[in-house]
Amino acid sequence: MPRHRHHAAGAPMLDGSYQPHPAEVPVSTSGADSFTGASARPRLSATQLLAAKNARPIQSLDDLAADTFESDEELEEFLAFTYAERHRDLA
Numbered sequence: 001m002p003r004h005r006h007h008a009a010g011a012p013m014l015d016g017s018y019q020p021h022p023a024e025v026p027v028s029t030s031g032a033d034s035f036t037g038a039s040a041r042p043r044l045s046a047t048q049l050l051a052a053k054n055a056r057p058i059q060s061l062d063d064l065a066a067d068t069f070e071s072d073e074e075l076e077e078f079l080a081f082t083y084a085e086r087h088r089d090l091a
Contacts, residue, residue: 044052058064069075 069078
């Protein structure tokens with residue numbers, strides 16, 4: 001039966017710092033559980049963000065309309081390509 005070697009863990013130093021084991025990889029997180037001080041930007045409410053962007057409510061579907069495709073043929077080509085890409089790996 002083979003014997004497994006265990007690597008020694010990193011060691012805390014007398015000055016309170018930590019000396020990682022050479023095989024360890026430092027990891028940092030930016031999640032909610034990471035409290036490293038004040039955030040870089042102040043948090044704004046949704047109302048403040050909307051005011052800063054000068055956003056306004058959608059009044060009709062015309063507000064959402066965009067001239068993305070120059071012709072119906074260009075739209076059809078895009079839809080055919082999209083359909084083919086979505087179903088490419090199913091065959």
